[in-house]
Amino acid sequence: MKPQTRVLPDSNQLIIAATEQFVSTARNAIAKRGVFYVALAGGSTPKGLYQQLAQSPYRDQVDWQRVHFFFGDERCVPADHDDSNFKMARLAMLDALPVPDSNVHRMPTELGEAKAVAVAYAETIKQTMQSAPFDLVLLGLGPDGHIASLFPDTPALTVTDTITTDLYVEKFDSWRVTLTYAVINAARQVIVFIAGEAKAAIVHDITTQTVTGLPVQKLAPSGDYYWYMDQAASGQ
Ligand SMILES: O=C1O[C@H](COP(=O)(O)O)[C@@H](O)[C@H](O)[C@H]1O
Numbered sequence: 001m002k003p004q005t006r007v008l009p010d011s012n013q014l015i016i017a018a019t020e021q022f023v024s025t026a027r028n029a030i031a032k033r034g035v036f037y038v039a040l041a042g043g044s045t046p047k048g049l050y051q052q053l054a055q056s057p058y059r060d061q062v063d064w065q066r067v068h069f070f071f072g073d074e075r076c077v078p079a080d081h082d083d084s085n086f087k088m089a090r091l092a093m094l095d096a097l098p099v100p101d102s103n104v105h106r107m108p109t110e111l112g113e114a115k116a117v118a119v120a121y122a123e124t125i126k127q128t129m130q131s132a133p134f135d136l137v138l139l140g141l142g143p144d145g146h147i148a149s150l151f152p153d154t155p156a157l158t159v160t161d162t163i164t165t166d167l168y169v170e171k172f173d174s175w176r177v178t179l180t181y182a183v184i185n186a187a188r189q190v191i192v193f194i195a196g197e198a199k200a201a202i203v204h205d206i207t208t209q210t211v212t213g214l215p216v217q218k219l220a221p222s223g224d225y226y227w228y229m230d231q232a233a234s235g236q
Contacts, residue, residue, distance in 0.1 A: 001220040003192065003227040007234045011195040014230045015048040018193065019058050021226070022049065022136070025189055026062045029135040036062075036135050037128075039072040039179060041148070042085035043140030045193035050093035064099040068128060072137060073149035073178040074107035076114045076166075084109070107177055114166030114175040121177060122164040133223075134187040137179070141194045143202050145214030149178035152215060156180065181218065188223040192216065199233040 008014040022038075029036040040046065052058055075083045086106040094104055105128060107121050139147045149167060150156050156167040156178055163183040168175055184190060194203060205211045219225070 001225060003225045005227045005229060005234075007229050007231060007236060009231055011045065011048065011230045011232075014045070014193070014195055014228055015052055018045075018049050018191065018228045019052040021191065021228075022053060022138075023058055023061050025136050026067060029188075030063055030066045033132075033135075034066060035132075036067045037070065037132060038067065039070045039134050039137040039184075039187075040085070040089050041072050041138040041140045041193070042075075042088060043193070045195040046138055046140060047088055047092050049138075049193070050089055054093040054096035059097065064097045065103075067099055068103045068105065069094065069099065070105045070125060070134070071107055072139060072184070073176060074109060074117070075149075076109050076117065076175040076177065078109060079106060109177075114168075114177055118162070118164040118166040118177045122162055125163060125183070134183065136189045136191065137184050137187040139184075139190065139192045141192055141199060141202065141216055143198060145202055145206070145211070145216050147192065147216045147219065148184065149176040150181070150215040150218075157215060157218065181220070185219065185221050186223075187221060189226070190219065190221040190223065191226045191228055192219075194227060194229045194233045196230070197232045199229075200235045203229065203233050204235050 008017050026036045074085050077083045079086050105124050107117050111117050154167050156165045159165045159180045165180050166177050
């Protein structure tokens with residue numbers, strides 16, 4: 001599945017363009033359906049987006065009472081751990097926005113076992129969104145081609161019967177929980193953020209099809225699908 005690619009001169013301009021896209025997607029969803037369901041990513045580029053959203057003028061352009069925040073993936077650590085994607089988003093944005101606590105749906109990592117976290121989170125998504133798809137799923141791209149916590153050569157890639165799954169990531173010697181392709185591909189819009197020279201090699205390999213079958217290459221969104229890249233990552 002080929003994304004619409006937007007290449008911005010640098011990471012600052014990438015963040016501004018992505019923030020504007022986020023705001024307009026949120027406003028449209030709220031105008032049409034009265035609610036905006038978004039799944040957040042961890043990682044450095046999404047953090048810049050969250051920081052922008054928390055500031056004027058963007059902060060004032062969205063009715064945050066109508067936004068429900070979820071997480072595309074999470075590390076199995078306490079919510080106040082430095083590796084927590086929730087903690088990053090909370091500090092970068094959530095604490096500064098007038099969003100009700102009940103609209104912030106973090107993964108319940110206090111349950112301990114990753115499997116239990118995944119099962120509970122799938123239930124939270126179903127109960128909150130009923131059968132609605134995500135309006136927006138934000139993703140980063142790891143240098144190994146992973147998105148969310150769908151890592152190469154893991155059983156998580158082939159899960160089709162649940163919307164979340166747990167997995168052990170050998171290279172980090174840690175457990176994670178991730179949304180599966182089933183729910184990511186069903187989103188109305190998917191944006192992958194790719195910034196910095198460190199991503200140029202994987203972007204080159206993907207665009208020239210030097211490699212195939214990476215998690216990001218298996219994405220097949222049925223809705224709008226974008227890559228937001230800076231020039232350094234695009235190799236231009
Ligand atoms: O481990 C993770 O990495 C990816 C990519 O992060 P980046 O800093 O290389 O952009 C991220 O999207 C994911 O949420 C996170 O858990």
